[in-house]
Amino acid sequence: MRLLKYSEIRSIVTRSDVVLEVVEARNPLEIKSNVIEYLAKGGEKEYILVLNKCDLVPKYVCIEWMRYFMENNIRALCTSSLKGFGVKKLKQLLLSYAESKKPLNVSVFGLPKVGKSSLVNALKGKNSAPTSRYPGSWGYTKSITIYKILPGIYVIDTPGFIPPDVKELEMLIRSLPTDNIPNPVSIAREIIAKILQNNPSSIEMAYGVVSSDPLQLLEHIAVKRGWFFRKSQEPNIDEAAKTVIRDYLNGKITFYSRPPTRAVPDSS
Template sequence: MKFASWRLLRDVIDRSDVVLEVVDIRVPPLTRNPKVEGMVLNSGKRLIIVLNKCDLVPKNIAEGWRDVLKEYLGVPTVFISAKDRLGTKILRDRIKEVAKVRPLVVGIVGYPKVGKSSIINTLKGKHSAPTSPYPGTPGYTMRAQLYKIEKNMYMIDTPGIIPVRGENLLAVIRGKEIERLSNPLLLAIKLIKFILRFNPKAFIEAYGFKDVDPVKIIENYARRRGWFSKKTREPLLDEASRQIIRDYYNGKIPFYVPPKEGFLLNPKELISDSDEDL
């Protein structure tokens, strides 16, 4: 699977009047891309940060990240839930406010599965942009496409953008097809540790597991689902790891990073050194 090249990204920015950077509100520091933001602002185009999936966090967390990002970046920032159609009117109004030209073309960028196509579907009111919950599966947007949102307003949907260097844990997990992960167990262990750092009860709430050892959590999940090797009868840890990652995508595991400007200044505070070589 190929991701949008920086050349394609530049083309999308050049074609747009307004660019929406869609970010996962559960962990904005690791799902925003400062390089892309710089490209947009340096081109003279208007940038709006869209914090999606606000249905997965308390309202005060959504408001907190909106305010922190707005002050930190100095650009309009809104939070929405494309799935529940919350905040979409505010987003539509903000787009019209920042760019007075008509017809208006809006570019949408972001990491895979932050909800770019879902936002298009919600704003248009029809399921016209193909969507799928996991990278690499049918509906996963592979090339730039133009969709009419309303009269004199169009949107460009692009593939997820992954930095060439310095990928963090969540970017790597989002950027690879789940079924083709070379070491899903290692990635799931890192993800579980990351989640537990911010919600020690996450896996009690999600699965009823009291263990905080990531391997034990994965083993228990495999046993619960009845996933065992036919030869050894050992739990299928890789399969359980992939499903836990899917559950993270789907928001089944309660988790979010609290608003803190320091995390934006130094996102590496959120990940351990061992994550940086992924």
């Protein structure tokens, strides 16, 4: 997997007018990088946080997250590249920026598996083709592609990146193929614990098993699926763990977090 280096991110941001950072609407704070926001705002670029996969969470959760980021001086939009939600609104916003700045160069950043490429595909549409050059910068750079999505508006599609300030769990499961993740049982237990805390019935809905113990849930899933080690006939919890990790990433398990609540000032 080709991942962006910090120097590449900084160079691309410098050549951009608008910077889109794509995260998941399910748990944006665990995936959002302060690095992208810092570079964009430090370079006086327009910074937009795109809360993608909004079809996987209730509408009120998206609204809560948009309000939360707005209160923290971050413009945020909810989109679903799969369903097409919010894509038109994002295009309209880019067109409004292009009224005062053409050509408009828009870079798109995001961790692997957040739906960044699908969002780029939704923005560029069926008839868009890559261009070998956009004003003010280089032509093709390996793994970086530029698309003309609207008259005078260019989107720079970048590889994924793994910044140091992203939660360790998300960094690990998104930077490696699931089969290559070391100790998948430990990772799956952490994912299950997080799901049980935020969405208690989700594991039962997804797998038809019930327990408050993540390890026991993995055993139940393995038994229910008929996964056993040949020699010992013990439940193959490694396979169950990998399934949980994949289903978490693919949105097959209902999971979402809500914004932190602000402490109410003491009126006494």
